[in-house]
Amino acid sequence: MHGDGNGWTWCAHGHRHWGVHGAAGLMVRSLDAHGEPRILMQHRASWTAHGDTWGLPGGARDSHESPHEAALREAAEETGIVGGSVQLVDELVDDHGGWSYVTVVAQAPHLLAVRLNAESEALRWVREALVDQLRLHPGFARTWPRLRALGRAG
Numbered sequence: 001m002h003g004d005g006n007g008w009t010w011c012a013h014g015h016r017h018w019g020v021h022g023a024a025g026l027m028v029r030s031l032d033a034h035g036e037p038r039i040l041m042q043h044r045a046s047w048t049a050h051g052d053t054w055g056l057p058g059g060a061r062d063s064h065e066s067p068h069e070a071a072l073r074e075a076a077e078e079t080g081i082v083g084g085s086v087q088l089v090d091e092l093v094d095d096h097g098g099w100s101y102v103t104v105v106a107q108a109p110h111l112l113a114v115r116l117n118a119e120s121e122a123l124r125w126v127r128e129a130l131v132d133q134l135r136l137h138p139g140f141a142r143t144w145p146r147l148r149a150l151g152r153a154g
Helices: 067-079 128-133 138-153
Strands: 008-010 016-018 023-031 037-044 058-060 087-095 100-107 120-127
Touching: 023 067, 023 138, 037 067, 037 128, 037 138, 058 067, 067 087, 067 100, 067 120, 087 138, 100 138, 120 128, 128 138
Parallel strands: 023 100
Antiparallel strands: 008 016, 023 037, 023 058, 037 120, 087 100
């Protein structure tokens, strides 16, 4: 059922997470006109979980969705990017014991146009080398080194 994943839950480590069935996000990587790798980053609205931080478009998985389906749905809702405009190349599962966040790694053929929704203060194609200089969502900050390597391999 659409929206049945919205809500807070606890993992085996005693941490509170958004997404009763887990959560998923989409990391889109592309090259700019100078061949510089860029990552589509979302400045999260202040009212969201870990608001006013930078991360990837994503959110709660519904019970009927695979992580890939949830990541693509969330990206479409939050950025306007649709699945057919990117190539899925890998995924990273951040398992917290009874709850997980799956980041789907994708390549885009060029810097795609994006549109904001209410969950974002901004969307920006950030130079890959500068991502870790942003105020990052804590979950994304922990996984960024591994995600960066996956994006390069794709």
